[in-house]
Every structure is written in structure tokens, then in C-alpha cells.
Amino acid sequence: MALPYALEKQVAIAAVRRACVLTSSVFNQLVKGETLTKDDKSPVTVGDFSAQAVVNTLLTRAFPDDPIVGEEDAADLRAESGAVMRERIVGLANDTLTADLQEGEKEEWGLGPSHRQTAAQILDTIDRGTFNGGPTGRMWTLDPIDGTKGFLRGEQYAVCLALIVNSRVELGVMGCPNLPISSANPSGPKGAIFVAVRGQGAHQFSLSNPFSDPPIPLTIPAFTQEDLNLLESVEKAHAKLSFNDRVAEILGITRPPTRMDSQAKYCSLARGDGGIYLRMPVGSGYKEKIWDHAPGSVLVEEAGGVITNSRGEPLDFGLGRTLGENFGVVAAGKVPHARVLEAVQQAQKEESK
């Protein structure tokens, strides 16, 4: 008998791989006018929209009844002012979806040369991501480009997809086109997919041949005090980095933090490139989105780690599109996690004095 979620895993890997092919090629061709600024002032590119169209196409064909909580929607593209971007996005999505089938892919998922979609179909496919989430049932959550600012800088970003069932993340897949395959060889080949299924472990696959190259099992290693360091955001507006510095000081950490955009940080944690993921709110009232943590959280847990908010409570993926009131995120191996929580709470006490 097939393992639980075997088909979901296969479809999710295929979807994320195709989306990564698209985003990598978009980066090399991105021109002025292909980026919009959203209401929250964050950027979104033709890559984000077309990657969402690609992933949603596979999910819709393979699992027509599953709702999708996706970061992007097509409202701006339906407006007359969005006509040029719309045309480009439709072209990019169709080019990606109609490419020849690879090992592990099926035509019935909307793939291959005969599956060109109209502009109206592509926009509707993007808008399959407008589901609001909630506590019960099956749903996917998608961040077509997580770390758009990193993507625009040519640095780290990830295509992130997770399956949530009754508020619990059961499957997470993250494609990281710019992440070195081996952290021991940072200037070596790049491109990895990270996959976790609840109860089945965490694995790294090659982005170029995820269905044929052997998966690499991932376990968070036991760190020595000298090796322990923090994985944190590049963007000061996304996480309170000065707070992280104080936590590192309390913990006696000497190794400098690793700054990286996107959920590639969770991937790095799962394979031991850094020991502690710490993301504390900057006080702007921003609520964390479920697509920014769902796949990373199951990857960390399946790699043997623990992920909670700064109060030590589990993240709640059943509240809707966000994680609710923002108490930050702390993820690490089991042993350091308890120490980090204590240090975070100490630093919070100092701040409130």
C-alpha cells in the first residue's frame, strides 16, 4: 500500500519544481515595469503571479475539491492598467505548463504541449488561491515566491507549498533555486527541494531531478556551543534583529548570525546550516501568514526540531490566512529550543523594564 499522502507529495513536488523553473528564468529576464507594489508596500513580480498560476493548475487538476490559501490574487491583473503584466504572466505560465512531461509528472495534471490556457483561465486559476482558511478540512497553502525581496536581489527565495488538514500541516514542499545543494560547498551547484510528510521524515531532493536522484534524509544535528548560531531575516522591517542580538548574547553565542531571505532559513535549520530560527515582531502590528510558516514548520518538526511562538505555544494554522496575534516564531533542535525560549523571555523582561 502507498504511504499516506503519496500522491499529494508527488503532485506538490512536480508543481514546485515547475514553478522554480519559471521563477529562475523570470529572474534572468525581469524588466522594469514587471514589479508592482502591493497595498502593504511589499513587491510582487510577474514571477509571483505566474508561479501561483502554475502550482494552482496542478493542484486544481489533481485535487479539484481542495481549496487553496495562496498569497496572490488576480485583481490587479484584471484591471485595464494590468494588461501588459497580464499578457506576460499568461505567457510565462503557459510556457511553463506546456513544457514536455518529465519523470514523475502526469498529463492529467494540466501539463504538456496540449494544455495551453486562455488568459481568463489563468486569472481564474490564480484566484483559486483566495480561500480564507480555517480550522477544519483539507486545504493547501501557497507562497509562490517567498522572499520576493531576496528574489529581486538574486539572493535566497523559495516556492513554498503545504497541505493542512484540520489545522495540522501534513505535507510541506519548498523549492530553493538559489540555495547551494551542499552547504559544505557554498559556491557549488545550486537548487534543492525540501520535502516533509508528517510521520515520514524530512528530505532534500535535487531540484533538477527530484523523482530520480536519491533523497537525502535531514536531521537537525546536536550543536556545540561554538557552532550554534541564529538564522534570521535580512529585512529589518520583517523581524526585530536587535532583539535577536540580545538573545544571542544571553545564550553566549559567539558565531555571527546567518541572514537569509525566505523559508530557506527553515531548510537551512533542518539540515544543520544554522541552529536557531528566531523571528520576533517589529511592533508594526503585522500578522504572520500561514504560507510563510506552514511548510517550514513541518520540515523542522520532521527533522527532529521544535517550533513554537515566543510563549512556547504551537503555531495555529487553523485561524484563517494568518497565524493570529503575533508572538513571533522560535524554531530549533529540541535541546536548544528550551534554552532559546528562556533567553527570549528574559530579553522581553529586560525590554519591558
Ligand SMILES: Nc1ncnc2c1ncn2[C@@H]1O[C@H](COP(=O)(O)O)[C@@H](O)[C@H]1OP(=O)(O)O
Ligand atoms: N512587515 C512584515 N513583517 C514580517 N514579514 C513580512 C512583512 N512584510 C512582508 N513580510 C513577509 O516576510 C517574509 C519574508 O521573510 P524574511 O524576511 O524572513 O525573508 C515574506 O513572506 C514576506 O512576504 P513575501 O512572500 O511577499 O516576500
Ligand SMILES: [Mg+2]
Ligand atoms: Mg509577497
Ligand SMILES: [Mg+2]
Ligand atoms: Mg512569504
Ligand SMILES: [Mg+2]
Ligand atoms: Mg510571496
